[in-house]
Amino acid sequence: MLDVAERGEVPSFVRGKRALRVAQAIVHDIEADARQIGDRLPPEHDMLARYEVARATLREALRFLELQGVLHLQPGRGGGPVVARPQIGDFTSSLALVLHFVGTDLRALIELREALAPQAASHAARRATAADLMALASCFAELEQQVGSTLFEETNRRFHDLLAWASGNPLFGLLTSALHLLTRDLSRQLGYSEHERENQVRRLARVVHAVRLRDAVTARREMERLVEGSAVYLGQRSPDLMDQKVRWTQAFEA
Structure with missing residues (x-):
């Protein structure tokens, strides 16, 4: 678990660093939990509690991983982050x-x-x-x-x-x-x-x-x-x- 606590507004560059740390922790957990391509990650409220960050930071971390092709963010009810296979x-x-x-x-x-x-x-x-x-x-x-x-x-x-x-x-x-x-x-x-x-x-x-x-x-x-x-x-x-x-x-x- 990351040792971070967010209270109030923080500069965007600080949030960006925290988001990168959260992204690294998510990748670690995907591997540790032996998640496969197509597996869903835990609900947002569970991830917020696990990584002890604000919603904006978590979503920035997930977006970063999506841009790298590691995750696919499915929209709508029942959606959320799904493990993906990075492409060429x-x-x-x-x-x-x-x-x-x-x-x-x-x-x-x-x-x-x-x-x-x-x-x-x-x-x-x-x-x-x-x-x-x-x-x-x-x-x-x-x-x-x-x-x-x-x-x-x-x-x-x-x-x-x-x-x-x-x-x-x-x-x-x-x-x-x-x-x-x-x-x-x-x-x-x-x-x-x-x-x-x-x-x-x-x-x-x-x-x-x-x-x-x-x-x-x-x-x-x-x-x-x-x-x-x-x-x-x-x-x-x-x-x-x-x-x-x-x-x-x-x-x-x-």
Whole structure:
């Protein structure tokens, strides 16, 4: 239980600090009580007594957790806070806001992809499940048929998402999926020629083969070649666009 007592009016910044502490305590209790996705939290009057705060502070804490995707606040009688599963969009939004204020550009995101993708492919070769391998094979088969289609870019992103999550490391999956959401609009402007798409499909075929054979070294090497070549291609095709800054609104537009 938090050791706080609120009497009368308090400055908003003080209430904000208390609300953050209450939010942390709520997350602790969700875990300690083994609550699952879809479970309701206790009624408001019980939470007020448990955390010893004013209604405004409790509601601010719940709103903060809702913005992070941890809770869903159901309106109306019988509603209230319900445990939710944070989505990729929640993570992307928080990341985009920070990137916006540190002046990150598209080139920096592509450099991060160059660092992440080969390592994710290497881990996927070691850890991918049978279900992961089936999903990758199915997505790659679609990609092969879409070299001349407007669907290529989206399917290509989906393949790389699947590969990152197949690594068994959720950070690879989260960061890769977030990068794709942040760069979706920019990649539409950049785009790949049909020749470059064919090059990527050939490289990805080697990655898929290596992952299937559990050959981590080859999977990493082929993915390195793919992302390095892609970065060079995009930089030469549209150098001005590479300097475009990340904006927080991109997380919502995606």
